[in-house]
Amino acid sequence: MADLTQEQWCEQCENDENAVILDVRTDAEFEEGYIPGALQLDIHNSAEFIKKIKELDPNKSYYVYCRSGGRSGQACMLLNSVGVKNAYNLKGGIMEWNGEINN
Structure with a gap:
């Protein structure tokens, strides 16, 4: 797991052909x-979250975010x-996100 600034996260994600935003x-929220x-998996629903992440492709790169960085750190x-x-x-x-946001 690595904690990346928005600049690092965006740059790395854009240049990673295996990138999945989570x-x-x-x-x-x-x-x-x-x-x-972004794909959404609610970490608060822990049993479902664990089940779903076990189904993910382990060879992909996951760029994970939450509201402030705490839950996404746990998720990583x-x-x-x-x-x-x-x-x-x-x-x-996402609180410090300066990029595009879909509603």
Whole structure:
């Protein structure tokens, strides 16, 4: 797991052909706006979250974010624990995001 600034996270994600953007916030938070192309898996629903991440392709690179960076950090550690080697946490989360947001 690596904590990346928005600049690092964006640059690395754009240049990674195996990139998957993962939003680990709740449904309500996701509906308020999300980074384009993001898949949503609510980390608060822990049993479902673990089940879903075990189904993910471990060879992909996961660029993970939440509201402020805490839950996404946990999510990256959980991804690592199920065999995903490349998990990148967006420091500051969507609260500090300056890029495009879909509603």
